[in-house]
Amino acid sequence: MIAHSLPGTLLNTQPNIQAPDDFYQELVDMHRDLSAQQSALVNAKLILLLANHVGDPVILREAMRAARQDIEPDQSDGTRG
Amino acid sequence: MKTYLNPIYSCAAPIELSGPPHHWPVVVAGAGPVGLCAAIDLAQRGIDVIVLDEDNTVSVGSRAICWAKRTLEIFDRLGCGDCIVGKGVEWNVGRVFFRDEQIYQFDLLPEAGHRRPAFINLQQYWVEQILVERCLGLPQTELRWHNKVVGVTPRSDHVAIRVVAPEGEYTILADWLIVADGARSPVRGMLGLESEGQAFRDRFLIADVLMHSDFPTERWFWFDPPFHRHQSALLHRQADNVWRVDFQLGPDADPEEEKKPEKIMPRLRAMLGDNTEFEIEWASVYTFQCRRMRSFRHGRALFVGDAAHLVSPFGARGANSGIQDVDNLIWKLELVMAGQAPESLLDSYATERAFAADENIRHSTRSTDFITPKSEASRAFRDATLLLAKHHAFARRLVNSGRLSLPTTLEASVLSTQDRAGEAFASVVPLGGAAVDAPVEGPRGVWLLSYLDGGFTLLVFDNSVPADAVEVLANDANSCNVVQVGGKSVAGASRVEDSERLVAARYDGKPGTCYLFRPDQHLCARWRSFDLQSLRGAIARATGQAYVEAMEAA
Numbered sequence A: 001m002i003a004h005s006l007p008g009t010l011l012n013t014q015p016n017i018q019a020p021d022d023f024y025q026e027l028v029d030m031h032r033d034l035s036a037q038q039s040a041l042v043n044a045k046l047i048l049l050l051a052n053h054v055g056d057p058v059i060l061r062e063a064m065r066a067a068r069q070d071i072e073p074d075q076s077d078g079t080r081g
Numbered sequence B: 001m002k003t004y005l006n007p008i009y010s011c012a013a014p015i016e017l018s019g020p021p022h023h024w025p026v027v028v029a030g031a032g033p034v035g036l037c038a039a040i041d042l043a044q045r046g047i048d049v050i051v052l053d054e055d056n057t058v059s060v061g062s063r064a065i066c067w068a069k070r071t072l073e074i075f076d077r078l079g080c081g082d083c084i085v086g087k088g089v090e091w092n093v094g095r096v097f098f099r100d101e102q103i104y105q106f107d108l109l110p111e112a113g114h115r116r117p118a119f120i121n122l123q124q125y126w127v128e129q130i131l132v133e134r135c136l137g138l139p140q141t142e143l144r145w146h147n148k149v150v151g152v153t154p155r156s157d158h159v160a161i162r163v164v165a166p167e168g169e170y171t172i173l174a175d176w177l178i179v180a181d182g183a184r185s186p187v188r189g190m191l192g193l194e195s196e197g198q199a200f201r202d203r204f205l206i207a208d209v210l211m212h213s214d215f216p217t218e219r220w221f222w223f224d225p226p227f228h229r230h231q232s233a234l235l236h237r238q239a240d241n242v243w244r245v246d247f248q249l250g251p252d253a254d255p256e257e258e259k260k261p262e263k264i265m266p267r268l269r270a271m272l273g274d275n276t277e278f279e280i281e282w283a284s285v286y287t288f289q290c291r292r293m294r295s296f297r298h299g300r301a302l303f304v305g306d307a308a309h310l311v312s313p314f315g316a317r318g319a320n321s322g323i324q325d326v327d328n329l330i331w332k333l334e335l336v337m338a339g340q341a342p343e344s345l346l347d348s349y350a351t352e353r354a355f356a357a358d359e360n361i362r363h364s365t366r367s368t369d370f371i372t373p374k375s376e377a378s379r380a381f382r383d384a385t386l387l388l389a390k391h392h393a394f395a396r397r398l399v400n401s402g403r404l405s406l407p408t409t410l411e412a413s414v415l416s417t418q419d420r421a422g423e424a425f426a427s428v429v430p431l432g433g434a435a436v437d438a439p440v441e442g443p444r445g446v447w448l449l450s451y452l453d454g455g456f457t458l459l460v461f462d463n464s465v466p467a468d469a470v471e472v473l474a475n476d477a478n479s480c481n482v483v484q485v486g487g488k489s490v491a492g493a494s495r496v497e498d499s500e501r502l503v504a505a506r507y508d509g510k511p512g513t514c515y516l517f518r519p520d521q522h523l524c525a526r527w528r529s530f531d532l533q534s535l536r537g538a539i540a541r542a543t544g545q546a547y548v549e550a551m552e553a554a
């Protein structure tokens, strides 16, 4: 399903990246030579950098909600929470 | 301990053992820092108070070390600020390390023009000893050591308290019982009440170490240091060359093992280096909890301090918030006891301080989660934040090794009078906030806060209040002192000079501006021009009349 901005939301989910294929490749390339754990760390740093750039708590909250969309809580073990 | 010998206190046999149960206005269960402050505040208001404690000394080993500015200001009001600040050490700089390097430092940069610094560090037993000495100088207080509360029976007009003393068992009757018997609160259990919340799994080794070293008087906090991999550590100076050391041990550590000197010494050696000489003063292993009671008032039993709410120590909110409980409670209790306020005023104690407890629990839970991440994702964000903090200012704001304790602004308090429409105040003190100090010149010393000393105070700029209004006010049952900043002297008002123009600057003071402070120095009303009816209405509201009105309307 394609996400799109709903009326009244601030998060821009319309195409906004100039050269999407280039960006996508750079994103994946950034993780070359990294273990899964290192990748998780790099991703976390990237999120924090971008979140600070965005700044607006409403947009950040909408983005977090959009990110959680379609991801069901994990039932496999008791380590959550 | 080398630097401290616990005093052993004794007391006369309770008079109840040689006669019928005696009736007291207030009994305090527990002589920790919070119970002792309650006793001092009551005594200063001329109210007789009995303090019962199962022990006969102050805290054995230190727990609290950081005392926040607001608490020091309350100590000033309680007559022991100079003693405590004089014995403590002041600090401003904190450094945060990740792995083997410093990622940033902060400076609490004391803004000039305040009597007290942001923090001092002093071992809890010293603070308690100074508070005990203050109590002993007040004839209204009676401290009963080795007097253990073993039963509590609440009645509609008093509380019956069963006590075991060395000389025998007796019953004492109290109009009001202040429950300050600490985190485990036996009295809470006796009343069938609970404190609800969350326990954290990680164990922490807390050690006080005596060393003569040239480590600066700063707070050093390490995430994942080389000397204690995958865990956190803290080093912080206290009085008498004693240093607080904290080691996170993880959830699986064996507390009995970890307390043994042969286990502690190598940890300390790795942290402090081979060339530092030190001795262990005291050590203990803790787990931490964040919880609170649903209500801090149960009829005539009023819960304060750790008995009412418990936080993890990151951010120094335990004793500091307990003392602020007392600051909030005692003036209300005085008014209720004197028949000058409805009993429901005490419910505002419960709601205001529960609001504060929630704020403190939120902060200390967040700090604990940052220091001891509970999931892979949480750890990744934590480590990412620390890595970024070395290079980027924004990430330093996210690092959380304890948010330092500040007084709670009682935002939505029913005791506050809302601002008049159209009036704005560019003041550093919001409505519901605690007063902020400033230098002045006047008859009662050189600090503004000394003029807000125990009753309601109207702080006015220039000749905002006409002389006849001051006279009329003086005859009101629930009245206020008038403190006038600048202007011509008026009979019945204290006048201070705004020597450095900081009162006007901090309070956005202009001719006409009036601020009404409660006895606990929290701001409850303000106006750009004086009006006697508005003032009387605000005092009525702040003394619980709004509660009564609301109840009558219902």
Ligand SMILES: Cc1cc2nc3c(=O)[nH]c(=O)nc-3n(C[C@H](O)[C@H](O)[C@H](O)COP(=O)(O)OP(=O)(O)OC[C@H]3O[C@@H](n4cnc5c(N)ncnc54)[C@H](O)[C@@H]3O)c2cc1C
Pocket (backbone or CB within 6 Å): B029, B030, B031, B032, B033, B034, B035, B052, B053, B054, B055, B063, B064, B065, B066, B067, B124, B147, B148, B149, B150, B180, B181, B182, B183, B185, B186, B187, B206, B286, B304, B305, B306, B307, B313, B316, B317, B318, B319, B320, B321, B322
């Ligand atoms: C490692 C650590 C570090 C901390 N650091 C800080 C800090 O830096 N700053 C800060 O503000 N807080 C700090 N705290 C929290 C602080 O120590 C507590 O919040 C504080 O002691 C609470 O005071 P209290 O008077 O409510 O209870 P307590 O100090 O626990 O006193 C309760 C008293 O009640 C008595 N009592 C118990 N049962 C009975 C009974 N049945 N009858 C009669 N008496 C009884 C006990 O003998 C005791 O004297 C720290 C805590 C820990 C563990």
